[in-house]
Amino acid sequence: MAKQIVTDPETGEKRCRCFKRCGGCQLDEPYADQLRRKQEKAQRMLSEFAPVRPILAMDSPYAYRCKVQNLYAADGRGRILSGVYQSASRRMTAVDDCMLEDRHAAPIVSTLKKLMHDLRIPPFDLRTGTGVLRHTLIRTSPATGQIMLVLVTASPLLPAKNRLTGALRKAHPELTTIVQNICPDGLPLTLGPRSITLFGDGHIEDIICGCRFRISPASFYQVNPAQTEKLYTCAVDAAGLADRDFVIDAYCGTGTIGILCAKRGADVAGVELNRAACRDAVENARLNGLKNIRFCNEDAGHFMRRLAGEHTHCDVLMMDPPRAGASAEFLRSAEKLRPDRIVYVSCGIETLQRDLKQLCRSGYRAVFVQPVDMFPHTTGIENVVLLKRAGKAPEKGTAAR
Numbered sequence: 001m002a003k004q005i006v007t008d009p010e011t012g013e014k015r016c017r018c019f020k021r022c023g024g025c026q027l028d029e030p031y032a033d034q035l036r037r038k039q040e041k042a043q044r045m046l047s048e049f050a051p052v053r054p055i056l057a058m059d060s061p062y063a064y065r066c067k068v069q070n071l072y073a074a075d076g077r078g079r080i081l082s083g084v085y086q087s088a089s090r091r092m093t094a095v096d097d098c099m100l101e102d103r104h105a106a107p108i109v110s111t112l113k114k115l116m117h118d119l120r121i122p123p124f125d126l127r128t129g130t131g132v133l134r135h136t137l138i139r140t141s142p143a144t145g146q147i148m149l150v151l152v153t154a155s156p157l158l159p160a161k162n163r164l165t166g167a168l169r170k171a172h173p174e175l176t177t178i179v180q181n182i183c184p185d186g187l188p189l190t191l192g193p194r195s196i197t198l199f200g201d202g203h204i205e206d207i208i209c210g211c212r213f214r215i216s217p218a219s220f221y222q223v224n225p226a227q228t229e230k231l232y233t234c235a236v237d238a239a240g241l242a243d244r245d246f247v248i249d250a251y252c253g254t255g256t257i258g259i260l261c262a263k264r265g266a267d268v269a270g271v272e273l274n275r276a277a278c279r280d281a282v283e284n285a286r287l288n289g290l291k292n293i294r295f296c297n298e299d300a301g302h303f304m305r306r307l308a309g310e311h312t313h314c315d316v317l318m319m320d321p322p323r324a325g326a327s328a329e330f331l332r333s334a335e336k337l338r339p340d341r342i343v344y345v346s347c348g349i350e351t352l353q354r355d356l357k358q359l360c361r362s363g364y365r366a367v368f369v370q371p372v373d374m375f376p377h378t379t380g381i382e383n384v385v386l387l388k389r390a391g392k393a394p395e396k397g398t399a400a401r
Helices: 031-046 105-118 161-171 225-239 256-263 275-287 300-309 328-337 349-361
Strands: 005-007 014-016 067-074 080-086 091-094 133-140 147-153 177-182 194-199 204-208 211-215 246-250 267-271 293-296 316-319 341-346 364-372 382-389
Touching (some): 031 349, 031 382, 067 091, 105 161, 225 341, 225 364, 225 382, 246 256, 341 349, 349 382
Parallel strands (some): 246 316, 316 341
Antiparallel strands (some): 005 014, 080 091, 364 382
8 A cells, every 4th residue: 555645755745635525625735935925924914014924834744733533434344444524525535644733643643543443343334323432532742742632422321431541551651641521522532521541631731831721621822833832922022021011811711821921020800701712821820939920700892892991091002803803893802901002912914914904003013023933734824914003002000900
């Protein structure tokens, strides 16, 4: 059988034979060409707002995904297959290896498939709604060496649970925790509300920019640790923080960017609508011994309008919205709050372009755009944009201090 991943002996460039049928990669060209393509796109779409800096590339654009998800199925001969979910066809494409995934993932998946066969643990069938194992999630931390395996099952019943856990630990002593997540329904690759820790602490920890972060099965966390360091360093540097500056970290998730700002001496309010993410953020602040950051479990737009009504001065608004960008309501709230500076971290260049137009209409000017290649071999571009408000800043209030 031909190798799935092929490496050019002269350049070290890798290519995957599954490129067309997998869909995980959208670009099948040398990395230098990918960077040129992304730089040109950023220039074309964002240079009307501010100078676009050279894109921050990866040193080695492979094996960067620290979050790996796999579906499972049985073929006509009873063999267990693993692969990726195709949302368009609602089918699984069998894939044994991936040049983008952390190198620990494929061997764990290979062992699990053998154990599923030996212990008679059937994969969940999307068409019939029968079977046990819906999918797996593997999270890794290159910084701490910790690895979490999440077994997502259709019900609490997991046959031979203890034997399965013991065999996985024996074959892969690098595993630091194994979790069973119960997801009775929902779309493929989603997690259910209940988790049972089979081994370890039920979470792993990672280190970004010198701060420690806890990652639970359902935590939102950037999938490329090496580039995340560059992205977050750029964002926090852009904020130009002075001691005791008041920072709002909107869409704060598990608190990563806000915690890095607090580490530099800012007073931070992180705002996150997801309750579980907010709990993780509180724990992450505790892990890093920070008392100059608090977290609010509410809508960020509502939070900012309330502070605006209290005449609270905000030095910096850090915003890292989902791919859909900021809502019109959020942007109106930011306009009312009138922070001195806005640092916009975006994973969707089209919605970033839209939102920048609105922010510039409301009295801000963009200073620079910094593209970051977070997802090599895909068309995605992450960008950091610094915006400053024209005119003199108002006197600082005390309501949020």
